[in-house]
């Protein structure tokens with residue numbers, strides 16, 4: 001298995017190095033066609049509701065989700081994000097391997113998610129295994145799926161025990177107007193930035209086409225894991241880092257808003273994020289993956305793309 005996977009990845013890296021003329025794809029790696037059948041997205045989640053149903057607030061869980069977004073929208077300001085990036089960008093909380101971090105997620109449940117109340121390690125493996133089935137050659141995508149939510153360790157006491165609103169949930173840019181595409185948008189009314197002229201216009205502190213790298217996103221597990229992966233020198237392709245940083249940015253990848261801030265590279269990477277999102281969302285289920293059985297495969301990918309120990 002490992003030998004085969006190595007072989008595929010070598011191929012795809014060679015592809016990336018070719019010029020756009022050689023590849024004939026207009027300058028970017030297009031998601032390759034899958035070798036197996038299209039992922040079969042279920043219609044309903046474990047509670048019998050449609051996925052990402054934020055309107056039907058009857059169940060206790062959904063009321064908790066709405067309260068979560070009220071807190072998130074009030075507290076995520078430009079200054080808050082800047083402070084958190086500065087503090088957590090120091091990566092001085094802990095040293096551990098990627099797999100050790102996966103195991104820590106055994107103790108983490110995400111209160112913003114109406115579709116899953118399982119320990120997060122199950123979500124990581126469910127996502128990774130589902131995408132691996134349909135994209136067997138893209139081992140970087142399997143690993144991206146495995147690690148995309150590791151930033152949720154910010155909830156744990158060793159990482160400062162941040163409140164849920166500072167770790168999980170959909171994300172959005174700060175420093176410019178809050179687009180109505182964000183779920184429970186009404187709660188932004190109480191966010192101080194909403195009444196601050198430099199932050200409440202379409203472009204705010206940014207300029208058209210500046211590129212998402214230059215945009216501050218609401219603080220949480222996405223941006224934190226992006227910083228961890230990048231600053232520890234991962235060799236994952238750019239699209240993998242893009243998926244990690246923006247996978248909760250539903251206003252962009254689902255609703256198509258904020259596209260005026262993107263540059264050409266973002267538009268290329270967004271294609272992979274669209275592929276990834278389907279697996280992230282629809283693989284959520286009560287059927288557990290056997291962690292120990294999966295371990296050897298994912299350890300081999302971790303060794304390929306990350307140092308043995310990372311700073312967190």
Ligand SMILES: O[C@H]1[C@H](O)[C@@H](O)[C@H](O)[C@@H](O)[C@H]1O
Pocket residue numbers: 110112113114149168169170171247248249250
């Ligand atoms: O509630 C979920 C959860 O926090 C996910 O990890 C995040 O990526 C989603 O965007 C969000 O809706």
Ligand SMILES: [Fe+2]
Pocket residue numbers: 148149221247248
């Ligand atoms: Fe996430």
Ligand SMILES: [Fe+2]
Pocket residue numbers: 123127148149280
């Ligand atoms: Fe996820």
